[in-house]
Amino acid sequence: MQKRKLEVCYTPALLPLYDIKNSIVVVIDIFRATSSICYGIENGALGIIPVASVEECISFEKEGYLLAAERDGKVVAGFDFGNSPFAYAEDKVNGKTIVLTTTNGTHAIDESKKTAYQVIIGSFLNLDAVCNYLKSQDKDVFLLCAGWKNKFNLEDTLFAGAVVNQLKADDYFLDDASIAADDLYQIAEDDLEAYTAKTSHSERLKKLGIEEDIKFCLNLNIVKSIPVLKDNKLVKM
Template sequence: MDKRKIEVCFTPALLPIYDISNAIVVVIDIFRATSSICYGIENGAAAIIPVATVEECKSYEIDGFLLAAERDGKVVEGFDFGNSPFAYAEDKVKDKTIVLTTTNGTYAIDESKKTAFQVIIGSFLNLDAICNYLKSQDKDVFLLCAGWKNKFNLEDTLFAGAVVHHLKNEDYYLDDSSISADDLYNIAKHDLEAYTAKTSHSERLKKLGIEEDIKFCLNVNIATTIPVLEGNKLVKLILN
């Protein structure tokens, strides 16, 4: 059997150059979409439907779902909430279906689902669960960083590096992007909060007065569930 691959894609803009038909794609948007999705599914949300546009999100209004929309770090006017993880607490989302659109994360999900073998959602909150699942599968690993408006960002690359760090001794082939992400994680891993304080998105969120979101998204292994895309819905992955 060919050795499994780990590849890191720093931005969805690079996605067309990769073949992900045999890959489990881990979509990463640490500040804040994938952290909030993981927290919501952990807290019993029935499903989260990721959509690419605000207009599409609004179209679900007649279905009685909770509608969540974020652009440039802010809740879009007229929606129930955005992508702060604190909006996805159990008392708000348990047994509910949420329709979500964000600046970067839902776009990355939308693009990757077109050709991926499987799409799952990763964050520091469920790091060990993600890594243990990937180790148990015979598929390639593709770590897709949502970035910021199709540009590279640090925090998503750090999480990709954390996954590489946990998997690299499992006889995978690592591409250069994976090696560089692992190196970056090794620099930052002892104080993620201090390292990510200099990121551009961290600065954006601080200007909006939501530093607590940043701190929360850097919690490691407080969730054990993995959101997986089934059809157009993210639901809890059921392990056999």
């Protein structure tokens, strides 16, 4: 069997350089969209519909869905909530469908779904579940970091490195970006909270007074669900 590819893409801006038609794409936006999506699906959300713009989110208003919109770390005025994981607790989302737009995460989903074999959602919350699923599939793996407004960020790259660290012993061909992400993760893994405290997005969130979101998003393996994109809706695999 031909070796599967294991690639890391540090920003959606680089996505046009890759061929992902045979790849399972793992979209990563640790602070906070993909962490919140994983938590919401685990807590019984029927589905989460990711959309690119605030205007598109508003267009679902008459459907009776919960509407969630975030820009620059803040809840957009007039919306039910944004992308804090605490807004996706069971008592708030169980049995509900949510329409979500965020600064970075939903953009990465929107771009990758155009050509990917499959799109799933990864976070530290479901790290082991994601890795075990990827190992079981005869497909290339593409770890797409949402970054910050199409620029590189540390926290998404660290998660990509955590996945590479678990998969590299299997039969994969690693690109240089994967090797670099793994190296970075090995530097940070003993104290992710301290390492990610350096990040620019961590600083943005602290200024908004939501440090608890950061700590929560760094929890390991408290979620077993893997959100997968089906018919433009993220549902439990």
